[in-house]
Amino acid sequence: MVKVELKNVTKRFGEVIASDSVNLVINDGEFFTFLGPSGCGKTTTMRMIAGLEFPSEGKVYYDDKDVTSLPSFKRNTGMVFQNYALWPHMKVSENVAYGLEVRKVPKEEIAERVEKVLDLVGLSGMGDRFPNQLSGGQQQRVALARVLVIEPDILLLDEPLSNLDAKLRVEMREEIKDIQRKLGITTIYVTHDQEEAMAISDRIAIQNYGKIRQVGTPQEIYNKPDNLFIATFIGKGALLEGNVTSIGENISVDIGEGVLEGHNTGNKSLEEGDHAAVVLRPENFFLKALDEPYNVLDGLIEWSSFIGAVTEVKILIGDESLLIDAPAGREYVSGESLKVYIPKAKTVILPWMELD
């Protein structure tokens, strides 16, 4: 198990900057996720950690040892590829045994370890099949077994669940998390699915246009987004646009239908008159006055949808629609008005930025 460090790592493919000045420390035993829209450089960054791609600039360290130009086969990492990359001419057991064979592990030990790891991923008895005789989920497990068997220092997973159906995806991600916890292995995970990232990770790095925009635990990123891109990329929420009217203990923003007070979680400060965004999460709306300082908005019910624990209600404030989680125990009639209360402590205000 090792700690991974990236210092000022940049990777260019001709004109394209796939990874841009990445600085990161991934701790020993941590489940660390790169999250970002497709094409933002997640895979490239991971491939540089695996030694399948080499930085144009910057350094990669394993436990303070410089591995920047060490080829992949000397790094003892295990990478699961997005397409699984199973070898079609080898049986499952041969695929899994390969990493041990090239390490010259004795035959009996190989057989033993292959069997054990197939058991771990729930594939015992499947060793004699060929990859094309397996379902997508099973192939995924073989790919995982194939890297786990070598007891890698770092487990690298590139969108491992993207080819599975929704139900299997949730199942497999829990299994991966379980296995990782059991083995305590430093794990680096790549996904573009924010829910998956939140569910599985100890820490998340959000990447966009090659740059790392924020690193933190799922809670930190959800509750204290550094900028508007992060706030809109993670979780559900509503966005109201306005201008800063005053700066005090709280920041006040005039959104046209009233003034909201909250605080700036971003890494850029706000001045009076600045263009700003108010970010409101669905679970932070209440229908009664609160004991703590709060904002109030008058809304018009557009529609509601009962989903069990809460009822999702879409309300219209001015000409903006917001989604709120409302208590399930009552009726919400379209067209009626609804007053909503939001704690000031949960009202996030961020400098405006253009999103694409």
Add this chain to the structure above:
Amino acid sequence: MLSKGGRWATRTKNPQPYVKALIVVFLVALILLAAMPQIGTVILATSDWATSGTLPTTFTTQYMNTLFTNSEVRGAVLNSLLYSGVAVVIMILVGSSIAYIVDKRDIPGKGILDTLATIPVAIPGISLAIGYFLFFSDVFQGTLLDPLVDPALLLISAYSIRRLPFTTRSVGAGLQNVDKSLEESSMNLGADRSTTFFRIVLPLIVSHIINGAILGFVYSMSEVSASVTLGGLREDRVPITYFISQIVYGAAATGSVSIGAALCVLLMAVQITAMAISNYILKQKSSFLGV
């Protein structure tokens, strides 16, 4: 995965029975017409004529036997087998290397390499052969490379180069099916480049290599231009096609047209066998890869 037809209504129509019959008759006639020389050759090689008449009168294995008994004929057969065999090895080694570099490595000048490997298709065999003769008999006069001393090496070289594009293309097609990630995952799991090549890449393209080899072998066995130009420069080095040409021109000592026909039958047999093997291998491969 290839999809086998879309959701649209099929556009084929079943023809009327008499139309079908017409098509069959037409096709059979066409094939017979096209196969006339081969049929004639087989008849020529396996039968004898009475003194006059159009049709052969007796069946005989005597000409086919000549392939094994007559030392001149047997020599030509063995020469051709040897030249083609060595040429195939060269073609495979060189062709595979070029295909691998062009497909998998990012080195400067690989485009030029690719072009160079393809050019022989466009060079007429006869110019290659005459060029060889003029160059090697002059610059390498008196050495083993001088065709007047021994044409064997030049024949092998001509066979290899003329058919190189076929093996290169065949292996290249195989390599294109080997996704980069298959090699990367091998290296990621601790295998160096050469282990990765021999354990992952090679098994996945071996059928294409064999195919390329078979094609190269068949073409070499029946190569004419260089064989006819250079092959006769030393009596004990003549390949099959040179021998046949001598019979055709009426210049061979063993001069029976039927023996020439027997040699042609041998070449046809080599081709048919080769095609059958190559088809079989490709079928095996697709069933095993599930494509």
